Amino acid sequence: MMSGSNLKVGFIQENGARFVTNILNPGQGTIFPKGSFHYQVNLDCEPVSFVAGLNSADPGATSIAQRCK
Amino acid sequence: MRRAALTTLLLGVILPVTTQIADPTKAAIIIDQLEDAPTSAARFNLLKGRDVRSRRSLIIHGSILTHGPQFVFDFNAGIGVGKGAGGNITVANVADFPFLVGQGMSLTVGKMAYVSLSLSVSHRSKPFLT
Numbered sequence: 775m776m777s778g779s780n781l782k783v784g785f786i787q788e789n790g791a792r793f794v795t796n797i798l799n800p801g802q803g804t805i806f807p808k809g810s811f812h813y814q815v816n817l818d819c820e821p822v823s824f825v826a827g828l829n830s831a832d833p834g835a836t837s838i839a840q841r842c843k
Numbered sequence: 844m845r846r847a848a849l850t851t852l853l854l855g856v857i858l859p860v861t862t863q864i865a866d867p868t869k870a871a872i873i874i875d876q877l878e879d880a881p882t883s884a885a886r887f888n889l890l891k892g893r894d895v896r897s898r899r900s901l902i903i904h905g906s907i908l909t910h911g912p913q914f915v916f917d918f919n920a921g922i923g924v925g926k927g928a929g930g931n932i933t934v935a936n937v938a939d940f941p942f943l944v945g946q947g948m949s950l951t952v953g954k955m956a957y958v959s960l961s962l963s964v965s966h967r968s969k970p971f972l973t
Contacts, residue, residue, distance in 0.1 A: 775973055781955070783972065803973030806966075814953070814961040814972070821930070823954045830968035831937035831949050838963045 776800045779820040785812035798824075811838060870938060877944040890914070890942060916940045918952045929959025 777800055784795035787810045796804055806812040816822045880886035890913050916922075916935040923939040925932050932953040937943040951970075955961065 779957075798972070803971060806970045806972065808967070808969045809965055811963045811965045812970070813963045814955065816929075816955045816957060816959045819957045821954065821956050823952065824972055826951045826953065826970040826972040828949045828951070828966060828968045828970050829947060830966070831943035831946055833936065833949055833966040833968040833970075836965045838965075 776802070776822065776824045778822040779816060779818035781822055781824065782815040782817060783812065785810040870941075873941050874937060874944060877941055883945065886945060914942055916942075916950075929961075930955040932961075 776798060780800070781798045782795065783798055783804060783806075784793065785806045786793045787807055798804060814824070876889055877886050880889055916939070918933050918935070923934045923936065925934070930953065932951055934949065934951045935943070936949045940949075943949055949968075953961065
């Protein structure tokens with residue numbers, strides 16, 4: 775469960791779908807639809823921890839921005 | 844000042860290289876065995892180390908598949924952790940927690956520092972974040 779501050783979350787689905795953003799407070803939860811690109815931002819001065827369950831044992835992760843070395 | 848402290852949390856980019864599987868080949872063999880099990884009960888026995896005693900060296904790696912902890916994933920053990928400047932995320936997926944074979948789910952725990960960003964990411968599945 776979320777603890778600490780709140781999180782600003784958002785996702786965007788396929789072409790034609792609208793961009794969705796929400797603010798999650800401790801005790802709240804949201805779903806990111808399959809294949810959607812999603813993010814979490816902590817804009818507060820406190821740390822946040824969260825838990826995310828995924829309906830696959832091998833969910834993978836495709837980042838749209840890769841780390842530069 | 845707060846904006847200046849904006850840090851980034853990298854997720855999927857780092858995950859594959861920071862897992863604590865000593866030998867990925869052995870991990871793959873274990874997961875193959877579990878996936879080939881004809882029944883859920885057979886899979887359970889494989890996890891318990893029964894029926895494969897002669898190949899026991901194959902089913903022991905790290906602290907995951909010894910004794911009884913193969914049924915417990917410790918999010919504090921530093922396994923499956925991806926670290927970024929703004930925090931870290933621990934992923935319990937099938938590679939680090941073979942008990943998940945056939946279960947169709949996984950779990951992540953994220954810790955984000957103040958003013959941090961988790962970069963946009965997409966999965967083959969649906970996260971329920973709470």
